[in-house]
Amino acid sequence: MAEVEEVEEAENSGGSKKKLILIIVGVLLLVGAAVGGALFFISGDDTVAEDETDAEEVVVERGSPTYVDLKPAFTVNLDPEDSVGFLQISIKVLTYDDEVAAQIEKHKPLIRNNLVTLFGLQKSVDLRAPEGKEALQKSALLLIQDVIDKQGGGGVVDNVYFTSFVMQ
DSSP states (O other): OHHHHHHHHHHHHHHHHHHHHHHHHHHHHHHHHHHHHHHHHHHHHHHHHHHHHHHHHHHHOOOOOEEEEOOSOEEEEOOTTSSOOEEEEEEEEEESOHHHHHHHHHTHHHHHHHHHHHHHTOOHHHHHSHHHHHHHHHHHHHHHHHHHHHHSOOOOOOEEEEEEEEEO
């Protein structure tokens, strides 16, 4: 009988060791799975960010630039109380979209009309400073973009360049 008890104790101690080992292995697997899942989600976010960056780079790629010349030069009289009598500006409009270039050509009379009105409202004192010319350039860009948005098919007017600027 003593032999039976020794065999049972050996089986119990061996069994409890097996249970302890199984519990430890189970805990290690759970911790490993948790760490692996966390790394997966973290690396997954980086991958998404890289994919978004790649997508942005694709969007940034443009076709060839098109410069639309708004000939003839704009000549406007300034306020009679202004020390300068008139303002003359030549303009080229930059776009990377051929459709927008066609819309600018199509709506050139409306664009020219709105620009003549804008230029006639200027004060020579403001236009003598580079900041004044830059503000006028931004206003002209917004005005042209507004015409393209409302009258044309939309698209981006990238910039407006004053190729000649004379006040006299």
